[in-house]
Amino acid sequence: MNKVFLSCAEAVADVPDGAVIMIGGFGGAGGMPQCLIQALREQGAKNLTIISNTGGLAGFGALSGSVTITHNVLIESGQVRKVVASFPVSASPSRPNAFEVLYRQGKVELELVPQGTLAERIRAGGAGIPAFYTPTGVGTAVAQGKETRVFYGQECVLEHALKADYAFLRANRADTTGNLAYKGTSRNFSPLMATAARVTVAEVDEILESGCIDPEVVATPGIYVKRLVKR
Amino acid sequence: MPERLNREAIAMRVAKELPDGAYVNLGIGIPTLVSQFVPEGRTVAYHSENGLLRYGPLAAPGQEDIDLINAGGQFLLPVPGMAFFNSAEAFAMIRGGHIDVTVLGAFQVSERGDLANWMLSSRGVGNIGGAMDLAAGAKRVIVAMEHTDPLGNPKIVRECSYPLTGQHCVSLIITDVAVIEVGAAGLRLREIAPGWTPEAIQEITEPRLAVADNVKEITL
Structure with a gap:
């Protein structure tokens, strides 16, 4: 089966309104699928739910003078209904991102998740684990309304998988x-998200013939990847 | 009022708490400065929640690589012995009890060691990032902060009024005027900045401080 798509536009063409989309990367330029995001902006799907570490930051981890496209552009264009993130707003209150502006206007919803819980919920989603208990967030706003249970003397909160x-x-x-290899700190959430989505689309710097990536460095095995596009 | 320590001096005092060989995660703000001041002869391995263990100094302009950043989005230089991994593993290290010390900033710390550091109530929305996992999972949580807020209100309080990051998680508070231990019996004043008295520190601290018998002046 051919996984290679010739353009990002083609690779995102079938994304329907209301889709739930995980976006890899930590928030900065590295690991951010900038071309796919731009293509989705042009494709125009609406009422999207975005699951990503941030709420779309401009300038975080970006080289000075360069412009990084993040899911910020999908939020700005009004295509996003809900964001699931650990770091939704800019570090500086005086420079609000598009998410914060629209959130204050009640135009976008937020599910705020501690970063490790976010990673583990995505991992669980891809691994067939429906829910798990974690000590993170006990006694805080993120545990409100959730089941808790004490294990070995430690109170834990029940968190559900994300898909x-x-x-x-x-x-x-x-x-x-479809085997993928990452570089440096640009791996972060991506190998987890690859396992937790029905259709995983990878934007890569190069697409090699089968056998040209050392099996020892494959961090996402091809079983998880449906579509590839060279950026 | 006697002088207070500046941010670098707070970071220097924090650095003395990091044992040789420790695995350490530094938060944003004053904690980020700590790595410059680790006493000679000690080696500390830094963990960053974006999937990195052992990192070196910040990259100078022109040397930046978008694939080598810390959790604050700053560009780093590669160092021998570094390792990359995914986010689930980065947080398994934290929750699994493999991180010896985390140093975090705070808006408030309560007398029971509750920590509030992720949202100013006035903003109505904030970033949790890795702070709740670090508060719950690191073996030792050190808070580095100014003793009072910009309006002069105590940041060490009986009950946090800001949204909590974690309950009963802080073991040591290092401020611009004092070093305070959090124990089962409450707060214990261990060190004070030059020129300060335990009484003057108590005046800008909401809960009662027990004063250690051998209370010392902070040395850097």
């Missing part, structure tokens, strides 16, 4: 079977 219709990732390189 998505699509995951958009950026990896360093792929082979035609």
Whole structure:
């Protein structure tokens, strides 16, 4: 089965209104599927739910003078109904991102999740674990209304797995079977998201013939990847 | 009022708490400064929740690599012995009890060691990032902060009024005027900045401080 798509537009063409989309990366330029995001902006799907570490930041982890496209552009364009994130707003209150502006206007919803719980919920979603207990967040706003239970003297809160219709990732390189290798700190959420979506789309710097990535460095095995596109 | 320590001096005092060989996660703000001041002869391995263990100094302009950043979005230089991993593993290290010390900033710390550091109530929305996992999972949580807020209100309080990051998680508070231990019996004043008295520190601290018998002047 051919996984290689010739353009990002083609790779995101079937995203329907109301889709749940995981977006990889930590928030900065590295690991951010910038071309897929731009293509989705042009494609125009609405009422999206975005699951990502941030709420779309401009300038975080970006080289000075360069423009990083993040899911900020999908929020700005009004395509997003809900954001699931650990770091939704800019570090500086005086420079609000598009998410914060629309959130204050009641135009976008937020599910705020501690970062480790977010990672584990996505991991669980891809691994067939429906829910798990964690000590993170006990006694705080994120535990409100959730079941708690004491294990070995420690109170824990029940958190549910996250799944998505699509995951958009950026990896360093792929082979035609869909195996992915990442670079440096740009791995973060991407290998987890690849497992938790019905359709995982990877934007990569290069697509190699099968066998050209050392099996020892494959961080996302091709079984999880449906579509590849060279950026 | 006697002088208070500046941010660098707070970071220097914090650095003395990091044992040789420790795995350490530094938060944003004063905690970020700590790595510059680790006493000679000690090696500390830094963990960053974006999937990085052992990192070196910040990259100078022109040397930046978008694939090598810390959790604050700053560009780093590669160092020998570094390791990359995914976010689930980064937080398994934290929750699994493998991180010896985390140093975090705070809006408030309560007398029971509750920590509030993720949202100013006035903003109505905030970033949790990795703070709740670090508060719940690191073996030792050190708070580095100014003793009072910009309006002069105590930041060490009986009950946090800001939204909590974690309950009963802080073990040591290092401020611009004092070093305070959080124990089962409450807060214990261990060190004071030059020129300060335990009484003057009590005046800007809401809960009662027990004063250690051998209370010392902070040295850097």
